Amino acid sequence: MTDLHRLSIRELSEGLAGAKFSSRELTEHYLKRIEKIDAQVKSYVTVTAEQALAQADAADAAIKAGTASVLTGVPIAHKDIFCTQGIKTTAGSKMLDNFISPYDATVVAKGKAAGLVTLGKVNMDEFAMGSTSENSYYGATANPWNLSHVPGGSSGGSAAAVAADLAPFATGTDTGGSIRQPASFCGLTGLKPTYGRVSRFGMIAYASSLDQGGPMARSAEDCAYLMNVMAGHDAKDSTSVEKNIDNYVANLNGTSVKGLRIGIPKQYFNVAGLDADVKARVEESLKKLEEMGATLVEIDLTMTDAYVPTYYLIAPAEASSNLQRFDGVRYGYRAENPVDLMDLYKRSRSEGFGKEVQQRILIGTYALSAGYYDAYYVKAQKVRRLIQQDFLKAFESVDVIAAPAAPTTAYKIGANLSPVEMYLGDIYTIAVNLAGLPAINAPVGFDKDNLPVGLQLIGNYWSESQLLSVVHQYQQATDWHTKRAAIAEENA
Template identity: 90%
Template structure:
C-alpha cells in the first residue's frame, strides 16, 4: 500500500471498485505524503484532512451501497481560486487571508457530486497574476523537479502537487497560460478548455473574458476523467455555453493521428528568446507525431507581435474592474485604525495587495480612464478580433496548431525577472485566451538540467476531445508523461 500515488486515475478507480483499498486508506496515504513532502514543495495553502476523511468515509459508504460513480473516493486538490464552503479561499493574497467562503464554486460542487475527496487548496500567484507562483502571499511554491526552480504560474501549486504525487489530479485556471505553462514546467498534461466550456461561478475573477478553469494531471487520460466532471453548462455563469458535453474518456481514441494536419507557425519558431533545447524537444515531438501519421504544414500567424501588448491592456483593465470589490469593508483584510473611509480604502488595498497585483490594477485603471479608453482598451479589443480571425483562417487548412508552451524551461526562484521579461514568457499562450480557443500541454522531454519541456497543441472551438485524443495517442507511443521527479518517488 506504499505505492498508491504511482497509480493512474483509472487504476485508482479500478482498485477502489475491486476493493483492493478503500477511499479512506487512499486519502490517508495522500495526507501522509503531504505531511512528509510538502514542507519541501510548499504546494498546499490549506490541507483539509478532517473534511477529507469525512468525504472518504461517505465515498466508501456509497460504494458499499452500490451507488458510487467511477471516480467516487478519488482525492483531488483545488486551486485556491475556487470558492469552497467553510474552507479558506485566498487567491494567494493577503487581502483574502481570512476569507471563508459561504458557498462552493460550481467546479467544486461538480467534484463533490462525482464523489471526489478534497485534500485541500493549493498555492498560486496572487489573484492568478504571475508566471512563477512567487507572488503568493503564502510564499513561493517549489518545482518538484528542481526545488530551487519555480513550478510556473499561476497554477503552480496545482502543478507542483501533482508532479510531487501529492494529489492524483488538480483543478487549475488559465487566463493567459496559467494551466499550460506550469504543466510544461512540471512535466504534466494540462488542458485549457474553450471559453465557456467550464463554469466560472465561484472562481475568483482576474479577467472575466479570459479566465477559464481546466484539469491538470500526469496524462491526457487522467485529464479526460476530470474534464468529464468539470465541463458543462451552468445557469449561474452567464458566459457558460449551452452545448452538449463530450465523454472525453470514451473519445480518447476518437481522433486518428494518421492524416491529422498539424500547423506549424513559422513565426512561433523564430521568436527571440526561444531556448534551443526547448525548440529541439518540441521539434522531436512533432517528428514523432509525423512518424505516427500526422502531416506537418507550415502556416503563417501574422498577429504574433500583437499578443503581449493586447493581452496586457485587456487583462489588467478587467482586473482593475474586478478587484475594486476588495476594499476592506465587507470581507477580507482591513487595515488597522483607519482615520476615515478614504484611509480605510487606500491602506487596506495598498497593504492587502502585492506589488504585481497593484501594478496590473494601475495599468488597467489607466487604460480605462477618460481620454485613454478609446486609445487603449477599445483598440486592444479590435486587435483581439484580428488575432481571433488569424487563428480561424489557419484552421481552414489545418486541424490543430503546434507550438512550444513556453520559450524556456522553469526559471530559478528569485531570478527577479523584470515585468516585461515575465510577460514575454507568455508569448505562446496568451493568444489562445484572447481568441477563446482550447489548448493543451503535453510533456515531451527534458533539457540538459533535467527540467521538463512542453508541447502545446491548439485546437479550434470545442475540440477538447480531439486535443486529449491526440495527446493520449502520443502518450501511448512515448513515456515522457510517466517520468517522475526524485521527490515524487519518496514513500510516506
C-alpha cells in the same frame, strides 16, 4: 500499499471499485505524503485532512452500497481560487487571508457530486497574476523537478502537487497560460478548455473574458476523467455555453493521428527568446507525431507581435474592474484604525494587495481612464478580433496548431525577471485566451538541466476531445508523461 500515488486515475477508480483499497486508505496515503514532503515543495495553502477523511468514509459507503460514480473516492487538490464552503479561499492574497467561503464554486460542487475527496487548497500567484507562483502571500512554491526552480504560474501549486504525487490530479485556471505553462514546467498534461466550457461561478475573477478553469494531471487520460466532471453548462455563469459535452474518456481514441494536419506557425519557432533545448524537444515530438501519421503544415500567424501588448492591456483593465470590490468594507483584509473612509480604502488595498497585483490594477485603471479608453482599451479589443480571425483562417487548412508551451524551461526562484521579460514568457499561451480557443500541454522531454519541456497543441472551438485524443495517442507511443521527479518517488 506504498505505491498508491503511482497509480493512474483509471487504476485508482478500478482499485476502489474492486475493493483493492478503500478511499480512506487512499486519502490517508496522500495526507501522509503531504505531511512528509510538502514542507519542501510548499504546494498546499490549506490541507483539509478532517473533511477529506469524512468524504472518504462517505465514498467508501457509496461504493459498498453500489451508488458510486466512476471517480467516487478519488482525491483531488483545488487551486485556491475556487470557493470552497467552510474552507479558507485566499486566491494567494493577504486580501483574502481571512475569507471563509459560504458556498462552493460550481467546479467544486461538481467534484463533490462525483464523490471526489478534497485534500486541500493549493498555492498560486496572487489573484492568478504571475508566471512563477512567487507572487503569493504564502511564499513561493518549488518545482518538484528542482526545488530551486519555480513550478510556473499561476497554477503552480496545482502543478507542483501533482508532480510531487501529493494529489492524483488538480484543478487549475488559465487566463493567459496559467494551466499550460506550469504543466510544461512540471512535466504534466494540462488542458485549457474553450472559453465557456467550464463554469466560472465561484472562481475568483482576474480577467472575466479570459479566465477558464481546467484539469491538470499526469496524462491526457487522467485529464479526461476530470473534464467529464468539470465541463458543462451552468445557469449561474452567464458566460457558460449551452452546448453538448463529450464523454472525454470514451473519446480518447476518437481522433486518428493518421492524416491529422498539424499547423506549424513559422513565427513561433523564430522567437528570439526560444531556448534551443525547448525548440529541439518540441521538434522531436512533432517528428514523432509525423511518424504516427500526422502531416506537418507550415502556417502563417501574422498577428504574433500583437499578442503581448494586446493581452497586457485587456487583462489588467478587467483586473482593475474586478478587484475594485476588495475595499476593506464587506469582507477580506481591513486596515486597522482608519481615520476616515478614504484612509480605509487606501490602506486596505495597499496593504492587502501585493506588488504585482497593484501594478496590474494601475495599468488597467490607466487604460480605462477618460482620454485613454479609446486609444488603448478599445483598440486592444479590435486587435483581439484580428488575432481570433488569424487563428480561424489557419484552421481552414489545419486541424490543430503546434507550439512550445513556453519559450524556456522553469526559471530559478528569485530570478527577478523584469515585468517585460516575464510577460514575454507568455508569448505562446496568451493568444489562445484572447481568442477563447482550447489548448493542451503535453510533456515531451527535458532540457540539459533535466527540467521538463512541454508541447502545446491548440484546437479550434469545442475541440477538447480531439486535443485529449491526440495527446493520449502520443502518450501511448512515448513515456515522457510517466517520468517522475526524485521527490515524487519518496514513499510516505
